[in-house]
Amino acid sequence: MKNFSLSSKERIKKRKDFEIIYSAGSIVYSSGKTIKAIYNYKITNIDANIKIAAVVGKRQGCAVWRNRVKRLIKESYRLNKEMLLLECLEKKLEMKIVFSSPLYTEKKNKNLELIDFMPGIIETMLIIRKKL
């Protein structure tokens, strides 16, 4: 498996998965609460993998802005996913994470860059790794 890819297998696509995560997941915030992560995992023998999704609320901005936020979250996970993936492969976990950034809105933060998301994502991933 490649180190920096993010194929369709590594994204949450089914409605049921989201229902499971929101009902039984646990929540982790980064410092400053810029990034919120909800995660859920179980032990399997077959598919040890991580699946993620990025979620932006409808009221936070228009469609272009929402797409950009999701792309930036995915990008910053993609570049740093190795630190969680090895851990999960060793312990044979099927991990599912939902990232969101509830504090950003289009009116306040018009032009967002990758730097605005990268540290928060890394921080939450480190917290999740500790709790395993």
Next chain:
RNA sequence: AGUUCAGGCUGGGCAAUUGCUCACCCAAGAAGAUUGGGAGAGAGGAAAGUCCGAACUUCAUAGAACAAGGUGCCGGAUAACGUCCGGGGUCCCGAUUUUAUCGGGAUACGGAAAGUGCCACAGAAAAUAUACCGUCCCGGUUUUAUCGGGAUAAGGGUGAAAUGGCAGGGUAAGAGCCUACCGCGGAAAUGGUAACAUUUCCGGCAGGGCAAACCCCACCUGAAGCAAGGUCAAAUAAAGAAGCCUUUCCCUUAAUUGGGAUCGAGGUUGUUCGCUUUGAAUGUUCCGAUUAUCGGGACAGGGCUUCCGGGUAGACUGCAUAAAUCACGAAGUAAUUCGUGAUCAAGAUAAAUAAUUGCCGCCCCGAUUAAAUCGGGGAACAGAAUUCGGCUUAUAAGCCUGAACUAUUG
């Protein structure tokens, strides 16, 4: 040259690395699962709002009318439209010049003599006219003011709007009462496909505004929408059909309830033992043997397996060759149409089209300044979701055309 207004066009480019989506080829593979490699394609002028019109799909439907909704000068374009093009009327602005012409702009612009309704306040009166102040005549009282009767609609005042305008005649004062011009209504002729325009004749004037008030007239519309519709179809529960099974004993219960033993079946193991999991429920009736009971059949109930229909989750399809785009030519004032040639150019579904960097181009600021160079900053509105034709709204910067104004030069 600048500013403003109106209309139209463009909506940065190239490269590298790491990724995403789609379909194609090659290799691995039982496999159209999956993995690796290769070469290819991958948002807009509004993709937006969902305001109109269609295609397409399902349902309904003999035909006609009504209801409800929409459109509304005339002609053309179109698959269709509330869209577009051309023309006419009305209104506004500017110029010339003077009451017409030219240029630009706006226009929901059918009917008020089919009927109903409304027009606050003010005003005499707001729609069958009327008579507050006036003006004029007659009479009385009284003595220069007032009262009564009549004539009048010129003037005043109110209002958004007051019953044709203006000039002359006429009169007691007035009045389309009469005349000319203008306006209005009707008829005819001419021009135009038509809206309409021009001319002539007739009528002394009928007539207020509002139909984005009800309404009348003409024309149009069946309803819902790709979350339409179609195909395949897991698990679970339940209905139907077929096949097989429904051992024995004891305790208990209201019970087809609960429990134990035996026995059967499955798992573990090469096999046995062992261990472990699991097992239903009988009742009625007939026949035969025998008379305590046993064997067999039928019906009802129960269990297991298989099949069948329905269609949920989910998957596939609808879904990318179309009223398509571009170029040239022809017809037409134009919208647009016709012909020939070329192209095929996104197809996601918790939803791809990205991130980072470099160079060039554009704009702004600063420095040096002859051009130019160096440094810093900036680049809008906004993201396909079945597909087209429009409309509306958002939009940095730049370009083109036309009009008006200003300044400078000749």
Next chain:
RNA sequence: GCGAGCGUAACUCAGUUGGUAGAGUGUCAGCUUCCCAAGCUGAAUGCCGCGGGUUCGAGCCCCGUCGCUCGCU
């Protein structure tokens, strides 16, 4: 994607043949009371979401637009 509804005072809402925009709560002032509450009296507060149009006149009629809410798998 499709379809409905609502924007009026600080808050909750009325407002219909189109004619000077209202109620309740709250705020402020006065009266009452030894003081407060309650009560009584009075006052202030509105670009009727925004922009056009029709009309003499628009919160109301028409068109466009912005924001909010709800329904359909």
